[in-house]
Amino acid sequence: MLDAVVPAGPVLLVGHSMGGMSIMALARQRPELFGTRVVGVFLLATSAGGLVETGVLGWVIKAIRGLRLLPVYLRVLQLIAPLLERFRWRGSAFGRWFTRRLLFGRDDADPGSVRLVQQLLEETPYPVVMAFYATFLDHDETASLEVLRRVPVTVVAATHDRLTPVDHGRRLAEIIGDGAELVVVQGAGHSVNLTRTRIVDDALNALMDRVATARRKAG
Numbered sequence: 756m757l758d759a760v761v762p763a764g765p766v767l768l769v770g771h772s773m774g775g776m777s778i779m780a781l782a783r784q785r786p787e788l789f790g791t792r793v794v795g796v797f798l799l800a801t802s803a804g805g806l807v808e809t810g811v812l813g814w815v816i817k818a819i820r821g822l823r824l825l826p827v828y829l830r831v832l833q834l835i836a837p838l839l840e841r842f843r844w845r846g847s848a849f850g851r852w853f854t855r856r857l858l859f860g861r862d863d864a865d866p867g868s869v870r871l872v873q874q875l876l877e878e879t880p881y882p883v884v885m886a887f888y889a890t891f892l893d894h895d896e897t898a899s900l901e902v903l904r905r906v907p908v909t910v911v912a913a914t915h916d917r918l919t920p921v922d923h924g925r926r927l928a929e930i931i932g933d934g935a936e937l938v939v940v941q942g943a944g945h946s947v948n949l950t951r952t953r954i955v956d957d958a959l960n961a962l963m964d965r966v967a968t969a970r971r972k973a974g
Contacts (some may be wrong), residue, residue, distance in 0.1 A: 757792065767795040767966060769959065771948050772919060773887070775801025779896035782903055790905035795966040797959055799911045800945050802923035803930070804895035816892060825892070832885045840881040850877065860915030860944030868949055900930045907969055908935040909962040911955060913943035936962070 757766060770778040775798040782789055789796075819828050844850070854873040855864050908931050912924025921939060928937035938958045943951050 757788075765794040765970070766792060767797065767963065768793055769797040769799070770801060771799040772801055772945065775799060776803075776894060776896060779803060779899040779903070783896060783899035786902040789902050793906060794970065795906050795962055796903055796908045797911070797962055798908065798924075798927060799955065800913055800916055800919050800924070800947055801927075802894075802919040803897045803900060803927055805923070806891050806894060806919065829889050829892075832888070833882070836880075836882040836885045843877070843881065845877045846873075857917055858945045859950065860913055860947070861942040863915075863943045863947070863950035865950075868946065872946055872949070897930065900927065903931050904934050906934070907962060907965040909938060909958050909965075910935055911938045911940065911947065911958055913940045913945065913947040913951075915942060916945045916947070918945045936965070 768778050768781075770776070778796055778798065779801075816825075819825050850873050851869055854876060855869050858872050858876075859869065908928075910924050910928045910931070912919075912921045914921050924939070925937065928935040936958075938954070940947050940951050940954055948955050
């Protein structure tokens with residue numbers, strides 16, 4: 756993508772949720788890009804791993820792993836996904852409630868935003884959703900964070916994010932270290948980029964200023 760869209764010059768990568776995970780995966784797979792082509796990173800409502808370790812689902816997955824049935828479990832999900840997609844009910848009140856509950860925070864949801872995110876979710880086929888879920892079970896990009904230390908990084912985390920909890924953002928910033936700036940958005944949820952645009956824009960602008968300063972100092 757970098758070669759196709761910006762084949763030359765410095766770039767600042769911005770990733771929300773799985774986009775942030777993709778940036779971390781890039782850092783692990785292509786570390787030589789960071790500090791040369793990639794001059795800054797903006798991680799928004801994302802995580803380096805451990806997303807399915809707590810709560811009821813965490814205990815279920817641990818039990819399945821203990822019984823060595825994880826491949827069977829994932830295969831069953833893969834097989835039933837097309838059937839679920841066939842009978843999927845879109846635009847329901849329950850879907851709006853679920854979207855509001857999972858992807859928004861304490862006081863940052865308006866009906867228009869909830870309907871928009873619900874529509875985006877419902878346009879994603881269940882087989883794709885199941886594939887995403889399977890990757891979450893083994894997602895661990897902690898080792899890539901050392902590479903991100905080469906460039907200025909901003910981590911934005913929301914206090915009421917139920918998908919990538921605020922502690923995951925704090926952990927990212929802590930591991931990256933002095934080069935990372937942590938922005939915690941009070942009351943917001945996973946869709947913080949949609950509901951708190953001023954805060955997110957200000958954080959991104961501040962990161963670009965830090966990148967410009969660092970490049971001037973480097974000559």
